[in-house]
Each structure stands twice: as C-alpha cells, then as structure tokens.
Amino acid sequence: MQEKGLLIVLSGPSGVGKGTVRKQIFSQPNNDFVYSISMTTRLPRKGEINGVDYFFKTREEFESLIEQGKLLEYAEFVGNYYGTPVDYVRETLDSGKDVFLEIEVKGARQVREKFPEGLFIFLMPPSLSELKNRIVTRGTETEDLINNRMLSAREEIEMMSLYDYVIENDYVEHACEKVKAIIIAEHCRRQRVEHRYIKVLEAE
Numbered sequence: 001m002q003e004k005g006l007l008i009v010l011s012g013p014s015g016v017g018k019g020t021v022r023k024q025i026f027s028q029p030n031n032d033f034v035y036s037i038s039m040t041t042r043l044p045r046k047g048e049i050n051g052v053d054y055f056f057k058t059r060e061e062f063e064s065l066i067e068q069g070k071l072l073e074y075a076e077f078v079g080n081y082y083g084t085p086v087d088y089v090r091e092t093l094d095s096g097k098d099v100f101l102e103i104e105v106k107g108a109r110q111v112r113e114k115f116p117e118g119l120f121i122f123l124m125p126p127s128l129s130e131l132k133n134r135i136v137t138r139g140t141e142t143e144d145l146i147n148n149r150m151l152s153a154r155e156e157i158e159m160m161s162l163y164d165y166v167i168e169n170d171y172v173e174h175a176c177e178k179v180k181a182i183i184i185a186e187h188c189r190r191q192r193v194e195h196r197y198i199k200v201l202e203a204e
C-alpha cells in the first residue's frame with residue numbers, strides 16, 4: 001500500500017515572513033514536497049498571478065466552496081477569506097507526496113484538529129517591534145490595517161502551544177534551512193517509520 005505523504009503546516013503571526021520563507025524554499029530545486037495554492041477573496045497585489053500565488057475568488061464563490069465542503073480549513077483575516085482546497089491536499093497526500101501549507105493561525109488550528117499527525121511549524125518574529133517594522137516597510141497596508149494586524153499578532157503568538165516546532169525568522173536563509181531540516185528529521189521519526197522495519201523483521 002502506498003504510504004501517505006506528510007502534511008506540513010507553516011504558520012505564525014501576520015507579517016512574520018511566512019510567505020517570504022515559503023517562496024524562498026520553493027525557489028530552490030530538489031524539494032520533495034508540493035505547495036498547496038490557497039483560495040482567497042483578497043484582490044491580487046501587483047505582480048500576483050491567479051493560479052500561482054492564489055486562486056482569486058469572489059465572496060460568493062468562496063462561500064459556495066465552504067457550503068460544498070471543498071475547503072480543508074478557512075479563515076477570515078482582515079476582511080478577506082483565505083482557505084485551503086481539500087481535494088488537492090487529500091489526493092496529493094494519498095499519492096505519497098508531502099503537501100506544504102502556508103496559512104494563518106486560525107486555519108492551522110482547524111488543520112491540527114483534522115490532521116493531528118501533521119507537522120506544525122510556527123514562525124516567530126524576533127520581536128513585536130520588528131514585526132511592525134516588517135509590515136510597515138512592506139508598504140501594502142493602510143495605517144488602520146497595520147494596527148489591526150498588530151492586534152491579531154499578539155493573539156496569534158499565544159497559539160504557539162499548538163505547534164511542534166518554533167523557528168525564529170531572524171534571517172530568511174536560516175529560517176528556510178531550519179524548515180527543511182525539520183522536514184527531513186520528521187521523515188525519520190520513529191513513530192512514522194517503525195512499521196516499515198517491523199515488516200522487515202516479520203519477513204525474515
């Protein structure tokens with residue numbers, strides 16, 4: 001029987017750099033995992049492409065996906081919906097490939113409930129002032145939105161206890177190396193692999 005892939009969830013407070021770390025990881029060759037492109041009702045930012053960065057949906061389309069049970073998880077974040085397509089995730093995991101989600105913390109909590117055996121990695125900002133600095137310099141948000149995001153960030157950091165690993169995003173390169181190392185280690189975790197070797201012993 002085909003062994004299932006590993007569900008990898010990278011999450012953390014808004015503005016910590018989850019997207020940057022994820023893009024950097026996927027820009028490198030030889031990754032054994034695939035990225036699940038999310039759906040959102042947010043408008044595309046400059047340079048973003050439908051079907052590459054997100055599947056951009058209207059509110060009506062998104063709500064219909066929720067009703068049809070097509071989302072593994074979803075959350076409303078700063079006025080927009082974001083969600084993970086369930087069929088893609090399940091089919092890819094069933095085919096034996098690892099799936100990588102980069103999502104905010106409310107969604108990650110829902111995934112934890114449905115896939116407790118997943119690998120949950122929390123990306124942590126070096127400090128709250130550094131986090132604000134990053135959101136401001138990104139320059140895509142209005143003053144009100146920045147304040148909203150900072151309020152959410154405090155609550156989001158308190159959800160760290162739901163995760164298996166915490167990585168401080170001091171330098172993007174370091175954070176990426178750590179994410180990849182954790183994925184490799186997770187594939188060697190005894191609880192995940194011992195059934196293979198028990199089979200080997202039984203066969204002898």
Ligand code: 5GP
Nearest residue numbers: 014038039074075082083084102103104107
């Ligand atoms: P942005 O608008 O900056 O692209 O994303 C805002 C937040 O939504 C980020 O924290 C990002 O990780 C999160 N996000 C992106 N896709 C999903 C998703 O499918 N589900 C959830 N719950 N959050 C997502």
